[in-house]
Amino acid sequence: MDSTRRTFLTAAGAVAAQNVAQGQDREHEHQAVPSDAALRVKALESLLVEKGLVDRAALDLLVDRFEHKVGPRNGARVVARAWVDPAYKKRLLADAPSAIAELGYTSGQGEHMLVVENGPKVHNLVVCTLCSCYPWAVLGLPPVWYKSAAYRSRAVIDPRGILRECGTQLDEDVEVHVWDSTAELRYLVLPERPAGTDNLSEAELAELVTRDAMVGVSKVPPPGEKV
Amino acid sequence: MNGVHDMGGLQDMGPVQHEKQEPVFHAAWEGRIYGIDRALRFIGKWNLDTWRHQIELLPPADYFRMTYYERWLRINEQLAVKYGLVTPKELETGAPDPGSAKATPTLTAAVAAQRLGRGIPSSHDPKVSPRFTVGQRARARNMNPTGHTRLPRYARGKLGIITHDHGVYSFPDTNAHFQGEKRQHVYSVRFAARELWGENASPRDSVHLDMWDDYLEHA
Numbered sequence: 227m228d229s230t231r232r233t234f235l236t237a238a239g240a241v242a243a244q245n246v247a248q249g250q251d252r253e254h255e256h257q258a259v260p261s262d263a264a265l266r267v268k269a270l271e272s273l274l275v276e277k278g279l280v281d282r283a284a285l286d287l288l289v290d291r292f293e294h295k296v297g298p299r300n301g302a303r304v305v306a307r308a309w310v311d312p313a314y315k316k317r318l319l320a321d322a323p324s325a326i327a328e329l330g331y332t333s334g335q336g337e338h339m340l341v342v343e344n345g346p347k348v349h350n351l352v353v354c355t356l357c358s359c360y361p362w363a364v365l366g367l368p369p370v371w372y373k374s375a376a377y378r379s380r381a382v383i384d385p386r387g388i389l390r391e392c393g394t395q396l397d398e399d400v401e402v403h404v405w406d407s408t409a410e411l412r413y414l415v416l417p418e419r420p421a422g423t424d425n426l427s428e429a430e431l432a433e434l435v436t437r438d439a440m441v442g443v444s445k446v447p448p449p450g451e452k453v
Numbered sequence: 454m455n456g457v458h459d460m461g462g463l464q465d466m467g468p469v470q471h472e473k474q475e476p477v478f479h480a481a482w483e484g485r486i487y488g489i490d491r492a493l494r495f496i497g498k499w500n501l502d503t504w505r506h507q508i509e510l511l512p513p514a515d516y517f518r519m520t521y522y523e524r525w526l527r528i529n530e531q532l533a534v535k536y537g538l539v540t541p542k543e544l545e546t547g548a549p550d551p552g553s554a555k556a557t558p559t560l561t562a563a564v565a566a567q568r569l570g571r572g573i574p575s576s577h578d579p580k581v582s583p584r585f586t587v588g589q590r591a592r593a594r595n596m597n598p599t600g601h602t603r604l605p606r607y608a609r610g611k612l613g614i615i616t617h618d619h620g621v622y623s624f625p626d627t628n629a630h631f632q633g634e635k636r637q638h639v640y641s642v643r644f645a646a647r648e649l650w651g652e653n654a655s656p657r658d659s660v661h662l663d664m665w666d667d668y669l670e671h672a
Binding site for chain 1: 458459460461462463464466467468469470471472475477478479480481482484485486487488489491492493496505508517521522523526529530533538539543544547548549553555556557559560561562564565566569570576603604605607617619620622639641643646649650654655657658659660661662663664665
């Protein structure tokens, strides 16, 4: 790679990282000095409301739903149920949308779903190389890293490298199956149940399940282990 | 189109950076543009494929420079103008043009809630027959359309095996441009990592892509 391109990418990365790092502070910042984007969104919202296209309450509902109600805890409950109930797991692997709907989760970008199961010799990893397709109904909206150029570019060509960076060491004889979400199918990884969890309840198991394990970049850690 | 959005296999794009305790939205405006985006799509002047293509049309340098929701903001402004929901002048001033009629019906919270539950149309259609069956070999076409496509460059010309038939879906390459839904079967196709990336790849690894019938040829 020539140095100009590297400089460009480093600069782009730095800007992106800065944006992410400043994210937490932006709320405070834009009280005083609103960002360009904040102003433009505000203007667009006012315009759409004034023109009668959209009620503000509709926007409130959409934001609230995805900020507070839909998220990876939904997926964690699905995984925990599958771990404790073999009949449920069978239904989940055969017809994920119906099995997920049994638990009451039906909200968009999850209607056409496939659940892929990890095992001792198979590890699954989900990506969307073209944009940011993600199973909203069970995981909520994707984190920044999932949408990043770094992850999207590399997950298909170097999945083991990504896994290593995420602290996931796989034996050579494990098959890595990458799922590139190029259509309307959405993928959820059913991680392996960690050792030492025989005495845990379904609710306690759900607490162990991480978003990253359901995307496939890591495994579910045993109880008490720091993630 | 062969754009920068088609990232599979690019190298040296930097480390994957995990953020601890990441919030859903990093600022209030990100949530608002998310809501606006969903609401405008419910109004139905454009579809998800059109929407995706609009992102792909962002100039490459802008695509990299912008954060994710900055892209959403830009394309919602563009789409709203392009499909006549607002005028360029309204977008500039932030106020309705004098004398412009109020839009009806207004997208209300009740309608938004109902639409959230609705989802993507059924994938069952017995009238459309599949060209491939599970277990069959298939080759991804070598094609370079200048419009929207969901066939990534890294898979073109490669040989795979059909592992699932997901049913029938609209074809993005035509649907994005309002040239018809051209509904057809979508399959999961497994490509060996070595077929895609050469002999340095692990012989055990594979990548599954979801492929429309029109992306595949018999092999």
